[in-house]
Amino acid sequence: MLSNFKVVLVETSHPGNIGAVARAMKNMQMHELRLVTPKFFPHADATARASGADDVLKSACVYPDLPAAIADCRIVLGASARDRTISWPALTARQCAEKWGGNPHNSPNIGLVFGRENSGLKNHELDLCHYLLRIPCNKAYSSLNLAAAVQVVCYELFVASGQEQTTNVGDQGEVPIATTEQMEAFYLHLQQTMADIGFLHPERSKSIMRRLRRIFNRTQLDTKELDILRGILRFSQNHNTK
C-alpha cells in the first residue's frame, strides 16, 4: 500500500534523522526511501533511531543527485518551509493526500522530496518539482525537524488511503449501548429506589429526576454498565427494607 510514494532525502547531514524518517515512514505503511548523497550512511545513529524500521533503512537506495533519484517519478513534490519569490504551485500535505493518497493503486509514482536540515532544497532542485509541498505551521517558527515533516506528510497520506480501521478502541469486545427502553426502565428503578430509601420527596422528584437523566443520558451507558447500576439499586433497596 502507498507503495507508489517514494520519500527522497537530499543531502541529509544527521544520520539519526535518516533513521527517524525510516521509522516515520513505516509507521504509516510507506517503505521506499531514497537518499541523495547523505553525509553519513549507513550509520549507527540511523539504525538506532530507526528502531524496528531497519528493513526500510536496509532497502534504502543512495543516488548521486536528485534527477537520478526521481527518474521514475511522474509527479514530484518538493517540501518547502520558506516562501519563495518565484511563482510556484503549492499544495499542503492534506491537499496532496486528497489528490493522490486516496487511490494509490491508480496513482503514478510520486516523489516526496525533503531537503537539507538547515537549508532545505535549492532552487535548481525545486525546478525539478511539479509542486511545492507545504506543512501548515507557525509562521514565526516554521522549520520542522526533518523526520517530523516526513511524519506529517506520511500520516496525511495514510489517513487519506483509508487503510485504517475506523472502529474505536472503545468499541472492542463490544457491548451495545443501552436502548431508550432499557434506560427508561433504569430511570424508573432509580426513582423507585430513591423513594424506597427515603431520599426523594414526591414534590421534588421531578427536578431531581431531570438532573439525573441529564447525567446518565450524556454518559451513554452500555448494557453491561446498566446491569451493574441496577444491581446497585437492587442492593440498596433490599438494604433499606431489612
Add this chain to the structure above:
Amino acid sequence: MLSNFKVVLVETSHPGNIGAVARAMKNMQMHELRLVTPKFFPHADATARASGADDVLKSACVYPDLPAAIADCRIVLGASARDRTISWPALTARQCAEKWGGNPHNSPNIGLVFGRENSGLKNHELDLCHYLLRIPCNKAYSSLNLAAAVQVVCYELFVASGQEQTTNVGDQGEVPIATTEQMEAFYLHLQQTMADIGFLHPERSKSIMRRLRRIFNRTQLDTKELDILRGILRFSQNHNTK
C-alpha cells in the same frame, strides 16, 4: 493561540525526546509543556533537539505525578497505540482537532497526555483520561516516536484552528492568470506565426492548434508569461521575414 492545550509527558526516558517535543509544539504554535517525573531534565540533549524552541523548554513545569499535572484540565486525552481490552471512548487526532481545535478561545483547558517511550501510559493513568487519543497508523508497526506523535496531534490542532493563511506560495507577487480573450489573441498570434514561418499547412492547422490549445490551457498562463511567449512569437515572425 491554542494556549488551552497542555502537552503532558509522563516519565520520559530520553531527554532528547523532550527537546524534540518542544520543537514540535512550537512549530504548531503550542507552548505549554508539562513533565511528569522525567528521567533527566533539564539536559543538554533536550536543549540540543529543541533547536530554537528553548523557550518552550524553559517554561516547562515538572510535576510529581499525573493528577498534579492535569489538575486544571477539564478534558484529558491519553495517547494510546495499543488496543485496550477495557472499553474506553477513543478519538483520533483529527476527531480531537475537529472537536476542540476550531475554537480554542471557547475551549476549556485540555490535557494531551503522552506516556513512556517503551510502555506508554499505565491503566491507572488512563483511568484519569476522558478519551483515548489515537493516531491512525500501520497496525503492524504502530509505535510512533514520542515527538512524532506529539507532532501529528499538534499539527492536527493547528490545522483545525484555522490560523494558517491558505494563500498558495505560488500566489505571491501575484500576476493575474490570462483572460480567455488574451489567450485567444495568443492562439491567433501563434497560428499566424506558424503560418509565417512555414510550419503550418492550412489543412493540418486545425488539429495542430487543438493540441497546442490543450497544452497552454492546461498550463494556466499568467499575463507575464503570455507577454514572454508573444515576444518570442514576434521575434520568430520578424526573423523569418528578414
